[in-house]
Amino acid sequence: MGHPWIPPQLGYKAEAAIVNYYSLDSSIGGHTDHSEKNHDAPLISVSFGQTAIFLLGGIEKNVVPTPMFIHSGDIVIMSGPTRLCYHAVPKIIPNAEFAVDGRWSTIMSKMRLNLNVRQVNL
Numbered sequence: 811m812g813h814p815w816i817p818p819q820l821g822y823k824a825e826a827a828i829v830n831y832y833s834l835d836s837s838i839g840g841h842t843d844h845s846e847k848n849h850d851a852p853l854i855s856v857s858f859g860q861t862a863i864f865l866l867g868g869i870e871k872n873v874v875p876t877p878m879f880i881h882s883g884d885i886v887i888m889s890g891p892t893r894l895c896y897h898a899v900p901k902i903i904p905n906a907e908f909a910v911d912g913r914w915s916t917i918m919s920k921m922r923l924n925l926n927v928r929q930v931n932l
């Protein structure tokens with residue numbers, strides 16, 4: 811299947827996915843994702859549920875990070891110059907306006923799920 815927002819010449823292969831579960835008091839510290847063999851292949855993530863504060867730093871740890879919100883349904887692509895940048899999720903912010911159908915609303919009101927898709931091979 812093609813990915814309309816990824817240039818086909820990149821030959822991106824979605825080979826693995828990490829599901830990150832965040833309760834309302836979860837966080838993930840500053841890190842880079844460098845275990846994959848091909849650092850030209852972007853990291854693509856889709857988020858569901860409660861809002862996250864996302865910090866995007868630089869290639870070096872001493873770069874002051876840019877804070878941004880990631881809301882439910884947002885897609886973050888770390889590619890090109892940002893592929894190996896430091897990043898973190900220091901805080902989950904409950905979103906009072908969050909609503910999805912029925913039982914999902916109750917379940918997702920207490921968590922954030924982040925599906926992080928990766929190409930791991932060359």
Ligand SMILES: O=C(O)CCC(=O)C(=O)O
Nearest residue numbers: 828830843855899924926
């Ligand atoms: O939860 C997120 O938005 C980021 C997760 C992440 O950085 C990772 O799985 O490496």
Ligand SMILES: [Fe+2]
Nearest residue numbers: 841842843897
């Ligand atoms: Fe990461």
